[in-house]
Amino acid sequence: MLPPADSLAPDWLSVPEDANDLAPGVWPASAVRDDAGELRIGGVGAAELVRTHGSPLLLLDEPEVRSRARAFHDAFAAATAEHGTTSRVYYAGKAFLSTAVAQWVTEEGLNVDVCTRGELEVALAAGVQPHRIGFHGNNKSVSELERAVEVGVGTIIVDSLIEIERLGAITARTRSQQNVLIRVNSGVHAETHDFLATAHEDQKFGFAFPDAEAAAARIREIDGLRLLGLHCHIGSQIFGVAGFRESASRVLELHERLRADGDLPLLNLGGGFGIAYTRVDDPTPIEDLAREIVDAVASGCAVRGIPVPELAFEPGRAIVGTAGVTLYEIGTTKDVVLDAGTRRYVSVDGGMSDNARPALYGAQFSARLASRAGGGGPVLVRVVGKHCESGDIVVEHEYLPEDLAPGDLLAVPATGAYCASLASNYNHVPRPAVVAVSGGATRVIVRGETIDDLLARDAGITGIRTADGGASGPAEGER
Template identity: 55%
Template sequence: MNDLNSIDQRVFPPTARRGRECGRLKIADVPATELAEHFGTPLYVIDEQAARDRAVQTREALQREFARVGTEATVYYAGKAFLCVEVAKWMVEEGLNIDVASGGELAVALAAGVAPARIGFHGNNKSEAEIARAVAAGVGTLIIDSEQEITRIAEAAAAAGTRQRVRLRINSGVHAGAHDFLATAHEDQKFGLPLARAVELSTNIASYDSLDFAGLHCHIGSQIFSSEAFRESARRMLGVYAELESVLGAPVPELNLGGGFGIAYTPDQAAEAPDIELLAAQLADIAAATSAELGIALPKVAFEPGRSVIGQSGVTLYTVGTTKSVQLADSDAAGDPADLGFSSRLYVSVDGGMSDNARPALYGSDYHVRLANRASEAEAQLVRVVGKHCESGDIVVPRDVLPADVAPGDLLAVAATGAYCWSLSNNYNYLPRPAVVAIRNGEARVIVRGETEEELLARSVF
């Protein structure tokens, strides 16, 4: 059995460790207990320097490797993973552009002072108002997701007296990811247009004076651990580029290969999670070799990582409210290798749940938990960390092992919650959404205010 007091920095932020006194978890030298006392729980905690460092590492790796094969790489931070004004500022300061997927996310990026030319705007159902707003703001690229959007964007750009740069989102037919809902390149889903229509639709786009066709875009899924799916997707997309060059009479300048790079949510996943340096080299080699085979110039490339940039820098703190032991049926213990050796499971209820982390309920996602307020020498106990919502699927950590003396009042830390936790948060059962605190240089500050019950009540009309 692993050390129950260990803090695995492959899933926790690199600065996370246990202090010598009382074994309290520290993040960037700030004790978790102090964070909980000052800001309350549940609480999202972001190690700012870890997020910045990961952004730089990702950008530099992709730019270096694609420069090696003779082209340029642009990296967009996928704001849907977690976007607020401060995070947008961090990403731009570290050399990334910003990818948004709604008018609200666009408003956040603009409020952060992001230059509109550095923004890409996604969305399968952008309203006419959102399109007009993006065009008027000077957004660098609008990603066309349906045939109707070609006309809508062209008309909005003509009305504004400008030429709007666009990409066409194409489903390469290659999809990858940990859950069907995370796979986004097969035809039977809401995003993008069929690969078979790429030439026809690109030609249509090029016929409008108010549109500047920058190239194709694809996204094959999320939480991807292997480069093989990217290899096949790039091959298919670049095959279309060879045909487009002949039809349009000029090379297509750019190919956006999306994001979806996976991270480790549990120590068991750490060996599989891709190393960005190696992945960047593999992607560059794939693109260069495919272009050479097709006899076309390698276009500029773009990527849109989100989870892999911000995910590991985040930790969520919870306070234990109640615990409840249940006996495991023989069939459960025998059928699940992770449960072998345990005759019981301890349900550990915390003061948050599916309102602050919907991913286990949506995707069956795994997470890793540790005691944060103390170390313990107690024996190991199989646990399931659950929330306080009136829902049996309200699970935060489906399966992990904690010291058997975990008890009401203890503080728990769940790792790798920087992505798709705050951004998917909700008010189920009228729970206010937690605050987000960033730590840098040993100091913590609120970057997103938590809600209050009074604010929730203020929405009701009496």
């Protein structure tokens, strides 16, 4: 018989029948427990991974990334083909970008979306063809735009009149032509955290519809710019398709008006598709998303008597999020007795420096013992980091086995998106390595930082012993 739910637990969190189970949809498909109870991902055990690569450690299941990239590509290709048009799927690099990931997704048929010079250079270093890159950002510098035009980026999504003038000047000077989209705010308020909703009116991205019409007119006056169409992104971690359908309907009204003055062959409806972070999350299947969104666009075009444009989408989290699992080592445990009950605090060797999402958005995650199967009844825990912040919470609410102890390894799933990409050196904690797993093999795709890496950036450190026993001194040109 299961124990009663703890009074400190939220209503959505139920007591599990087995505190060692792995909820389907939250973990990569390769995540299993072996006969000894140890968690294995991509055919590699948690203990071996930490022995080899250290802790904390972010794992990325390569086949999971590839299969989800392929699924998005195929689902949207099939859905648009039903209506006589085509699709482009861009991987949103802000979720997590490395040269390996860029290669995986492009090999599976995707393009790549970037929003800074750094992300652009990673994509180029990975061998991504420039015409398969889209460049976002509300404040692209002149040098960033110059670089994008120089390498031949396929599409730049313009976000302000100032940016349009900057691009016009660059293309005039370089005698080049640049394809652009106009980012617009549809006014659809996605049901997500306020900081993740990006189509409401009072925020930094895009143009309101009347301003977008003026922007389109100005772009069409500039010889070096070619207006391909509109772009709209309503938010992130969104379940269901209602918001996408409503946003598409509104954007199509503007699309129809702008077509009167010239062709608009492309409509980009952004991304924001949600994933499961806990067992109660129920994301919409990829095939259903694609079919229902494309059907809505096609219906809207039919009503207006206009052709269905080529459609573009920008999933990021939905491709890489579930592929990621972070391993931590438990350092201490502490029972805190409160009026409403007892909460066990479990401290791990990472925290908000490698996963800022709980602190930023109140994001919920799951956790399981990884180095063994635990015993005893499930107890309510809060997994916290080692940083000097009371808000340094990794997993706010979870039931774990009663006998968890210092030295155990803990695994937090669904950390592939917006964990490594938001990581910091808060409290001078080095950022962990990112290791790809596949078929029993491991490969470091982002090297973990060391204390020496941190010290090397401090220009005031000269002539002292570094953590590896070497000596630090001024650079050759500074002596």
